[in-house]
Amino acid sequence: MAGINLTIDNKEVTAGEGKTLLEVARENGGNVPVICYHDATTANALCRVCVVEVEGMRVLQPACIVKAAEGMKVQTKSEKVVRSRKTILEMLDSTMDLSEADEIQHMMKDYAVQENRFPDAERRESEVKDDNPMYVRDYSKCLLCWRCVQVCAEDAQYTYAINFEGRGYETQIGTFFDKIIPETSCVLCGQCVGVCPTGALKPKRQFLLEQGVSPNEISVMNTGRKKRKERK
Numbered sequence: 001m002a003g004i005n006l007t008i009d010n011k012e013v014t015a016g017e018g019k020t021l022l023e024v025a026r027e028n029g030g031n032v033p034v035i036c037y038h039d040a041t042t043a044n045a046l047c048r049v050c051v052v053e054v055e056g057m058r059v060l061q062p063a064c065i066v067k068a069a070e071g072m073k074v075q076t077k078s079e080k081v082v083r084s085r086k087t088i089l090e091m092l093d094s095t096m097d098l099s100e101a102d103e104i105q106h107m108m109k110d111y112a113v114q115e116n117r118f119p120d121a122e123r124r125e126s127e128v129k130d131d132n133p134m135y136v137r138d139y140s141k142c143l144l145c146w147r148c149v150q151v152c153a154e155d156a157q158y159t160y161a162i163n164f165e166g167r168g169y170e171t172q173i174g175t176f177f178d179k180i181i182p183e184t185s186c187v188l189c190g191q192c193v194g195v196c197p198t199g200a201l202k203p204k205r206q207f208l209l210e211q212g213v214s215p216n217e218i219s220v221m222n223t224g225r226k227k228r229k230e231r232k
Ligand code: SF4
Pocket: 141, 142, 143, 144, 145, 146, 147, 148, 149, 173, 192, 195, 196, 197, 198, 199, 200, 201
């Protein structure tokens, strides 16, 4: 069969033209972890947890964007790779609230992450933004994976209600001029909530239930909102 011949973890494999190392590893049973990568969004190598070692390349390569090439020798779980992934997870754990990021918590166990590895790290703190009827935003749980921005833009909705704001350490997800959601172009489609890996974006109903609000009280709130809309 025509294709690109390479080795992944010393196993000879054949890849289709244009496939990334992540795709090739997955097709051959490899388990390369991802955080910012999502099947519905454009890969952008932001989180670097999918890095792999490629013989002859000076630095580790993000498997989500690097294409397979003829003769490549790729290691997906070498000591260097594992150490790098572990450090990334330890930095995230030291700087943000991962309590609702189930997949990342599993990863942290797999990589034997040392909790509070960087005790002096500045933690990301933010008030919960509750400004619309569909979802709440808690950016103390946001790891800036960019998935929500991507589905709000060209990867799905073409709405452009949210984007990165600020620079360097101050970077965060926000709305234009920090407007509340109802004053943006947001159409409350919920796609951002669906792709958020950490619980930073959460359905309003789930948020209210966790706050102890009963399903009946939530129904009354929604009915009131519907009636107000009907009166307009
Ligand atoms: S809010 Fe969620 S989806 Fe958006 S960047 Fe933060 S962690 Fe990623």
